[in-house]
Amino acid sequence: MEPGVGEMAGHTTEAHPHGADRLCDAGDRVYSRAVRRGRVSRQDAESVPCLVELALLHPDPDDMGWLVPTSPQEVMTRLLREMHEHVVATQSRMGEAVSAFEWYAALGGGDARSPAEGVAIRVLDGLPRIRAAMDEATEACTSEVLAVQPGGIRREDELSEGLHRALALRRRGVRMRDLYTHVARHGQGLRNYMELMEEAAEARTLDEVTERLIVFDRTVAFIPASPDRTMALELRHPALVGYLVTVFERLWRLAIPLTAPLPDTGIEGITHRERSIAALLAEGHQDAVVAERLGISVRTCRAHIARLSETLGAASRTQLGVRIAQAGLDGPPRAAELQPLTVPNRPGSPSDR
Template sequence: MTDEPGQAERALYLAAVRGGGRLCPADLTPADRPALAALVARGLLSPTPTGWTAANPRACGDRLGGELRARALRLLLHAERLPGTLAPLAHAYDAARHAPADSPPVAFPAVDFPAVGRGAVEPGPGSVDEAADARRRISELVSECREEVLAAQPAPRPLEALRMALAQDLSLLRRGCSLRTVYQPATVADPAALSQLALRTGRGAQIRVLAEPYERVLVFDRTVAVIPADADRNRATFLTDPTTVAYLVAQFERDWARATPADRHLDPPPPTTVRIGRLLARGLTQRAVATRLGLSERTVAGHISRLRERYGAQTLFHLGWQMREEQS
């Protein structure tokens, strides 16, 4: 039985109210019996020697609301205890996955890349035959992550995928993990996608935009990497070799350093700052910009400082290069 009365129960209760708050056996048909029993069980009808009387729904609502709140509290307490309850199983799982050094490595061959979610997988020794298995594996890696997730997403993320991943991403951030993602401009050009990204950055995620080609990669705690397994980026493979993972991390860090913070796509700078940035992109020095615009060098330096922070630029040359890339 659900917590709220169904249509038949509501109709029978309203019939009792219209009858002066009473129901007699003669008022009922055989089809009314299930609804009558449900109303009595909820406390909306009370048996009397001659039939049934309608009870105040507010009192019933208060009682059911209290029961629901108590049930919710029990569920929350159970959710808090569950990780500890499953800890012995998790330790056994980890021990089985992290085999001794002299044992053969576990292979994670090509599977559908979760961001695409389509395409057939060629079965083979140790292969995963379903795209759902790849998504499950990545979901496990996110849940097991303790320090950092790095993600380079060259293709626009579907809005539904961002929404589905939100709860897990926020859980990752609540655990104190770092989440850094590089997107291309097409993703941040979508207002709906931007609103989803803002929910993550508001909890500490870092997002940058890189307007140049790069490969898709996910790296978990710098120990497991997920990369495309074919030119179409429709399939993926899981890598655990330390040298390979370190190389992929270095590639990500290189792209991250060249990318620009996503927040500048949400809040455009003042017109004077834009003009200064355009002159810097043309190769003018700070002094030349100040002379051209009739501003003091100190004022121009303040605008440049804000631009460097906005674009994540370490030097004036880097800032000019970033802005030239944006305007090209």
């Protein structure tokens, strides 16, 4: 096997500590030249082994003395996919961290825990205790509340249950930021709630979010401790609360303001929700899992899948998977200019013959 450019030039990755999202000046110049000209000589690329290490340049099979560039479109798709995978991994790690803390907390038994452990992690058993602890945290809050609200359309009773806390926070000038799924946009109750909060609250939405989370002043956080949410954990450990805040901030940066429309998929006949469903189907998830993650009912999910199949001209689930890949719907959305303009031709169209 022929040695890579980095080995030939005697360079290492440490000389170029960056990723494909932020090239060094030398790498920027060589890659740009390679894209404009279609290739670049190995000699010209010796000073930037990072381009080969990042798979931005690769050997020309017709002439091994030259390197050809990976297309900017493919690089952009790769970067977006990596960002999506990072968010998913972060969500998984948060769940693992919570499970680990529960396990360690249980080892000491009830009265055997030290005072410090009792303060850092407290199990709230039953809705009355949860509400009392939330009210206490609300009264002590002075500056900020971060909240993740999973599920679909917010019911009026869910919004009304915590309304007294939200109003108390607004009167004290506390800033509130809430993350919901895109489905929540279709509920008038949420919009009424946001109007009532005026400028004290801001909401954004994502295709899917983590489990419920509320953080007060970045010092105390509440998360569910049981599937039916009748038990919760009150967390005051600085490291764990800081980790949850980091997860929230990264999701917030990726989310779309409630006041802004969802971006067009750029694919004729495919809605934003159908794109999200297609991506999850491509990962191998069953209908019930797709519905739960997007905050919709299984029935609604299947109706969207049927419409997606019709739009893509798929006669079976197997064919639908192929069509999803052909349309570029099997991963995170690409940049607008990279979106295909039409879906693949349906069976029987001229180009399929």
